[in-house]
Amino acid sequence: MTKISNDYYANLLRMLEDKYVAADRNGDLAGGSGSGGGLVRWERKRRVIAAAFDRGGTWLDVGCANGLLMETVTAWTAQKGTHLEPYGLELSPRIAERARIRVARWADRIWCGNVMVWKPPMRFDYVTLLPEYAPPELRATMIERVLRFFLNDGGRLIVCCYRPGSAPGAHTGDGPSAPALLRELGFTSDGAAEVRDDDGTRWTSVAWIDRKQPGL
Ligand SMILES: C[S@@+](CC[C@H](N)C(=O)[O-])C[C@H]1O[C@@H](n2cnc3c(N)ncnc32)[C@H](O)[C@@H]1O
Numbered sequence: 001m002t003k004i005s006n007d008y009y010a011n012l013l014r015m016l017e018d019k020y021v022a023a024d025r026n027g028d029l030a031g032g033s034g035s036g037g038g039l040v041r042w043e044r045k046r047r048v049i050a051a052a053f054d055r056g057g058t059w060l061d062v063g064c065a066n067g068l069l070m071e072t073v074t075a076w077t078a079q080k081g082t083h084l085e086p087y088g089l090e091l092s093p094r095i096a097e098r099a100r101i102r103v104a105r106w107a108d109r110i111w112c113g114n115v116m117v118w119k120p121p122m123r124f125d126y127v128t129l130l131p132e133y134a135p136p137e138l139r140a141t142m143i144e145r146v147l148r149f150f151l152n153d154g155g156r157l158i159v160c161c162y163r164p165g166s167a168p169g170a171h172t173g174d175g176p177s178a179p180a181l182l183r184e185l186g187f188t189s190d191g192a193a194e195v196r197d198d199d200g201t202r203w204t205s206v207a208w209i210d211r212k213q214p215g216l
Pocket residue numbers: 012016020033034046061062063064065066069089090091092095113114115116132133134160
């Protein structure tokens with residue numbers, strides 16, 4: 001089992017847990033998933049993720065927060081005729097509870113656990129995650145783990161990078177590039193997509209790796 005740093009996750013939850021729960025309770029759905037500026041901005045930032053889904057299947061959103069990405073990406077892909085069955089994994093029991101209350105129809109598909117140690121009860125056709133779910137020295141391990149133990153053969157890992165500073169105007173330049181990040185960690189992307197803000201800076205960048213079928 002991977003040795004994980006409890007301090008890393010305690011800090012992470014200190015930074016976001018109360019904020020996400022309060023936003024969700026107050027009806028700020030995007031805030032309940034850590035994104036400032038409301039739902040119109042949410043769609044401008046997140047819709048690009050739908051480009052990574054090119055056929056139907058099961059999808060695990062690691063770090064699902066209040067479940068908003070599960071709902072919206074499923075709706076956006078449905079518009080192009082791609083049917084997804086979304087599942088969620090969330091580190092914080094309090095945040096996972098918000099997701100189960102809000103998206104009650106998927107309550108039994110929202111698990112609580114840390115992607116670094118959690119044992120998935122099934123395999124998925126797609127998994128989405130953010131690099132920050134592991135400290136920098138364990139990011140390659142996290143990606144290996146998801147490719148080996150979470151995905152079906154031919155399944156797709158989608159790494160999402162968001163520009164920090166989620167409030168309008170709070171950012172200072174380009175956000176990280178997902179393909180560059182995967183390269184630095186020793187992986188080659190099978191595809192990528194990004195969206196830029198009005199000022200031309202990189203807003204959201206996604207890159208994906210397909211789990212190769214055995215023998216290919
Ligand atoms: C920024 S939100 C992402 C929401 C949504 N998935 C998206 O991409 O917009 C990050 C969520 O990931 C959770 N998280 C962080 N590290 C995690 C880990 N190691 N395993 C599972 N969830 C994690 C946090 O508690 C937080 O709710």
